[in-house]
Amino acid sequence: MASVQGQPSAAGLASAFRSGWANRVAPIAALAVALVLPFIGNDYWAVILSRAAVYWVLVAGLNLIVGFAGQLAIGYVALLTLGAYVTSVLAAGNVMPAMPLVVCFAAAAIAGGAFGVIVGLPALRLRTFYFAISTLGFATIVTQIALAWRSVTGGGIGLSGPQFPEPFDTAWGFYAVCLIAAAFATWISYNIAHSRFGRALVAIRDADVAAEANGISKTALLIPVFLLGGALAGISGGLFATLQTYITPDAFTFDLSILFFIAILIGGRGSILGPLLGTILLTILPEIAAPLASWSTFLYAALLLAIVLAMPGGISELLDFENRRPLTSGRAIVPNPALLSGIFARRPAAEALSLKNVVLSFGGVRALDGLDLDIKPGHVHGLIGPNGSGKTTALNVISGYYAPQQGEVRLGGHPLAAGHPAQRARVGIARTFQTPHVVGEETVLENVMIGGTVSGRANFLATLFSFPGRRRDERELTAKAMRALEAVGLEALAPVRASRLQHSELRFIEIARALMLSPSVLLLDEPAAGLSPDEIKRLGALIGEISRHGTAVLLVEHHSDLIFAICERVTVLNQGRVLAHGTPAEIRSHKDVVSAYLGV
Known part of the structure; x- marks a missing residue:
C-alpha cells in the first residue's frame, strides 16, 4: 500500500523492523539467564562466567572497531594490560596514596581511552595488516614497560589486583559487578551500532567511497569510536586484575588478543549478539577442553577456519532466519515519483x-x-x-x-x-556510481539510511546513552528512508539484506540513498x-x-x-x-x- 501525503506506509515500517526483534530480545534473554545462574551454579562457574563478562566488556568496544568499522586491531590486549596496571597501581598506592576503587576504574577508563586513540590513529592512514602490526607493536611496548618499571608495577614479580568491598568480595558478588559492567557495555555498544554512527562505520568498512559521498568523515567518526573502545578495554583491565587477584606481564598473552579477535569473527561482522555469544563460547571452551590447554592457539585457529569455511557470516548469520526466506521471483521495480514531494518539502532553494x-x-x-x-x-x-x-x-x-x-x-x-x-x-550534492556501492550485509533500509547520516542531530555522546535526540533521529531517518524506498519502488524489500538483490534493484537503492539528502x-x-x-x-x-x-x-x-x-x-x-x-x-x-x- 502506498503512503499517504508523503508519510511512509505502516506496512513498510512494520516489515522493516520485523527482522530487528531478534537483536533486541536476545540480549535481554541472555541477561535473564545470567541472573538465574547464581541460584544453580557453584563458585567455579562464577569465576568462569565473570571471566566471560570481563572479556565481553573489552570485546563490546573492540567489536565497533573490528566488526563494524573493519579495522584489524589485533593487539587490544595492550589496553587490557594498561587498565589492569593503572587500576592495581592506584589501588595499591604505589605512586601516591591509595585511591578509592571508583577513582581507580575512572583512571583506567581515561588512560584506556587516551591510548585507544593513540593506538587507533595509524588506522586513519594505514590499512589492513599494517594497522594490525602497529597494534601488536604497542602491545609489546606495554608489556616491556610493565617488566622494566619495577618500582611501580613490580616487574616480573607483579602486584596484587584491587579488592572489592563486601558484598562484592565473594565469587558471586564479583560476578554481579562484572555482569553489570557487561550489561552496560552491551547497552552503549548497541546504541552506537543501531544509529547513524553504526551505519556509517559499516559504510566505511564495505563502501568507503560511497561513505565519503554521503558526508561520512572517517577521521571524525573513528576517533570517538577508538576513545570508547579504549575506555571499555581499560575498565575490562581493572576487572581482569581483580579476577586474577595477582597480575604479572605473563598474564597478558598473545592468546588473549587472538581470543578477542576471533570472538568477533566467529560472532559475525556488524552484529552485537553474535560476538557476545562468540565471547561466551571461547571463554567456556577451554574449560571444557582443559586437557588440550597446550593446544589452545591451534584450537582457536581450527575453529576460525571452520567458521570461515562453513559459516562465513558467523553466528549472527546463522541466527538471521529472516534472510533465509526465499524472495519473490519476477520482481518488478515500479517507482512512485508522486511521493517525491514529501522528500523535497523542506529543502532550501537549489543552486546552479x-x-x-x-x-x-x-x-x-x-x-x-x-x-x-x-x-x-x-x-x-x-x-x-x-x-x-x-x-x-x-x-x-x-x-x-x-x-x-x-x-x-x-x-x-x-x-x-x-x-x-x-x-x-x-x-x-549527492551521487550514484558506475558500479553500485552498497553494503551487502546491511538491509536495504539501512543502506538507504546511510544517505541521511549528515542530517542527524544527536551527537556521539547523546547516541551513546540513548538520549531522546538519538531516538528522534532514528524515527526521522527511518521514516524518510521508507519514503525514499517507496518513491523508487523498493519498499517491500526494506528488511532484506542488500546482497540478495538483483543488479537493477541495487541501482535504485543508490538513488533512494541519494534522495535522503533532498539534494x-x-x-x-x-x-x-x-x-x-x-x-x-x-x-x-x-x-x-x-x-x-x-x-x-x-x-x-x-x-x-x-x-x-x-x-x-x-x-x-x-x-x-x-x-x-x-x-x-x-x-x-x-x-x-x-x-x-x-x-x-
Whole structure:
C-alpha cells in the first residue's frame, strides 16, 4: 500500500523492523539467564562466567572497531594490560596514596581511552595488516614497560589486583559487578551500532567511497569510536586484575588478543549478539577442553577456519532466519515519483552548479582539458561521450575526489574545495556510481539510511546513552528512508539484506540513498546500466520528476535514447574536451558527434 501525503506506509515500517526483534530480545534473554545462574551454579562457574563478562566488556568496544568499522586491531590486549596496571597501581598506592576503587576504574577508563586513540590513529592512514602490526607493536611496548618499571608495577614479580568491598568480595558478588559492567557495555555498544554512527562505520568498512559521498568523515567518526573502545578495554583491565587477584606481564598473552579477535569473527561482522555469544563460547571452551590447554592457539585457529569455511557470516548469520526466506521471483521495480514531494518539502532553494575551465591530467594524459559545464536547478543535463572521454572523471572532480590542476567547481557562486568529498553532501550534492556501492550485509533500509547520516542531530555522546535526540533521529531517518524506498519502488524489500538483490534493484537503492539528502544537485553515473527497457523508462520518469522538484541533475549515460528523452541540455566529451553542447535535437544532428560517438 502506498503512503499517504508523503508519510511512509505502516506496512513498510512494520516489515522493516520485523527482522530487528531478534537483536533486541536476545540480549535481554541472555541477561535473564545470567541472573538465574547464581541460584544453580557453584563458585567455579562464577569465576568462569565473570571471566566471560570481563572479556565481553573489552570485546563490546573492540567489536565497533573490528566488526563494524573493519579495522584489524589485533593487539587490544595492550589496553587490557594498561587498565589492569593503572587500576592495581592506584589501588595499591604505589605512586601516591591509595585511591578509592571508583577513582581507580575512572583512571583506567581515561588512560584506556587516551591510548585507544593513540593506538587507533595509524588506522586513519594505514590499512589492513599494517594497522594490525602497529597494534601488536604497542602491545609489546606495554608489556616491556610493565617488566622494566619495577618500582611501580613490580616487574616480573607483579602486584596484587584491587579488592572489592563486601558484598562484592565473594565469587558471586564479583560476578554481579562484572555482569553489570557487561550489561552496560552491551547497552552503549548497541546504541552506537543501531544509529547513524553504526551505519556509517559499516559504510566505511564495505563502501568507503560511497561513505565519503554521503558526508561520512572517517577521521571524525573513528576517533570517538577508538576513545570508547579504549575506555571499555581499560575498565575490562581493572576487572581482569581483580579476577586474577595477582597480575604479572605473563598474564597478558598473545592468546588473549587472538581470543578477542576471533570472538568477533566467529560472532559475525556488524552484529552485537553474535560476538557476545562468540565471547561466551571461547571463554567456556577451554574449560571444557582443559586437557588440550597446550593446544589452545591451534584450537582457536581450527575453529576460525571452520567458521570461515562453513559459516562465513558467523553466528549472527546463522541466527538471521529472516534472510533465509526465499524472495519473490519476477520482481518488478515500479517507482512512485508522486511521493517525491514529501522528500523535497523542506529543502532550501537549489543552486546552479558550474565548472569553469577545469583541467586534470594523469601523467601525460589530459583527462579533462578546459571543461566548462553549467547545470541549472530543475534541469537534467546529459554528459555523454566515448569510453575514456572523461565523463566519470568530471563527476569525481565535482564530488571532490580529484583536485583539478586548473579551473574550479562552484555551487551557487561559491567555490567548492577539492580533496574534501565528505563536504559535498553537506552542501546538497549527492551521487550514484558506475558500479553500485552498497553494503551487502546491511538491509536495504539501512543502506538507504546511510544517505541521511549528515542530517542527524544527536551527537556521539547523546547516541551513546540513548538520549531522546538519538531516538528522534532514528524515527526521522527511518521514516524518510521508507519514503525514499517507496518513491523508487523498493519498499517491500526494506528488511532484506542488500546482497540478495538483483543488479537493477541495487541501482535504485543508490538513488533512494541519494534522495535522503533532498539534494540540490544529483550526479548520476550510468544509472541505466544493466536495466531492462521497461526499467529504463521508469528510471527516466523518476529522474525527470526529481528535476521538477528543483534539483540540478547531471546524467552520465551510454543509453542515448534515455539522454535524448529526458535532458534539456547535453554536453558531449571526447578525449577530455567538449566536442559539442546544445539541446538533444542539436546534438543528434551534430556531424562531429555522429562521427565520434553516435555512429549513425
